[in-house]
Amino acid sequence: MKNRWKVWALVLLAWAMAANAQSPVPVDNPTGEAAAVKALLQKKFPDAPIRHVEKTPYFGGLYEVLLGEQMIYTNKDVTHVLAGALYDAKNLPDGMQNLTDARARELNRIDVATIPVSYAFKRVKGRGERVLYLFSDIDCPFCEVIERTLRDIDNVTVYTFLLPLDTLHPDAARKSKTIWCDKDRAKAWEAYFATKKLPDNKGDCETPIEKVQQLAQGLGIRGTPGLVFADGTIVPGALPKERMEAELNRADVAAIALRAAKKGK
Numbered sequence: 001m002k003n004r005w006k007v008w009a010l011v012l013l014a015w016a017m018a019a020n021a022q023s024p025v026p027v028d029n030p031t032g033e034a035a036a037v038k039a040l041l042q043k044k045f046p047d048a049p050i051r052h053v054e055k056t057p058y059f060g061g062l063y064e065v066l067l068g069e070q071m072i073y074t075n076k077d078v079t080h081v082l083a084g085a086l087y088d089a090k091n092l093p094d095g096m097q098n099l100t101d102a103r104a105r106e107l108n109r110i111d112v113a114t115i116p117v118s119y120a121f122k123r124v125k126g127r128g129e130r131v132l133y134l135f136s137d138i139d140c141p142f143c144e145v146i147e148r149t150l151r152d153i154d155n156v157t158v159y160t161f162l163l164p165l166d167t168l169h170p171d172a173a174r175k176s177k178t179i180w181c182d183k184d185r186a187k188a189w190e191a192y193f194a195t196k197k198l199p200d201n202k203g204d205c206e207t208p209i210e211k212v213q214q215l216a217q218g219l220g221i222r223g224t225p226g227l228v229f230a231d232g233t234i235v236p237g238a239l240p241k242e243r244m245e246a247e248l249n250r251a252d253v254a255a256i257a258l259r260a261a262k263k264g265k
Helices: 002-018 032-044 099-107 141-151 172-180 185-195 209-219 241-264
Strands: 050-055 063-067 070-074 120-125 130-136 156-162 226-229 234-236
Touching: 032 050, 032 063, 063 099, 070 099, 120 185, 130 141, 130 241, 141 185, 141 241, 156 172, 156 209, 172 185, 172 209, 209 226, 226 241
Parallel strands: 130 156
Antiparallel strands: 050 063, 063 070, 120 156, 130 226, 226 234
């Protein structure tokens, strides 16, 4: 039995660490029964990066546990562990809500005030009241999809961070440098996605690209496009217009609530 637990510990730890190469700081310090659950988990999985433990109303009191950036579930005695998504099926057949994804995003929220926007170029569309921090690779096909989507979205300020993924796109860093070295970076960026023509410069100015790569790693952004919304939630991938609009609106409201909560403390 002990050997079986060791195998599961290795499997669970490998799964958590593969998705979380650089574990963020702890989210909270549980008390009471949640603290006891954390202690049991830590005993059985001594190297697991346990950041959060909290009781849920699901299945008579299942505990949600944040391992690195990934959510798992367990009972209070830690005799069973569930690694997978939990869905709210109340609205079937119209749709289901991924409760695991929503909760993990909330717990992994970052403080956008700590994002150095000097590493990005800025685009303001309309009033620019909503905010999006976009980590993008110039040769990423999904980033091109995001750019097409953004053409049809108004009232947003977009901070674009150049994040060339060297292993996938070996020429992306060179292209990104020419964009950054142009006198109008935003215009040069949009022109490239429209015409595939780069600015006429050698890309030999000082750029923040290496700093952006370090920043992305610290935030847990490992692919492009990486989207950070105004409330600090991180969403990967090329969202369609309807989802992008919904996320921008949701995050705008949530950011206001977070700022009010900070002032109230």
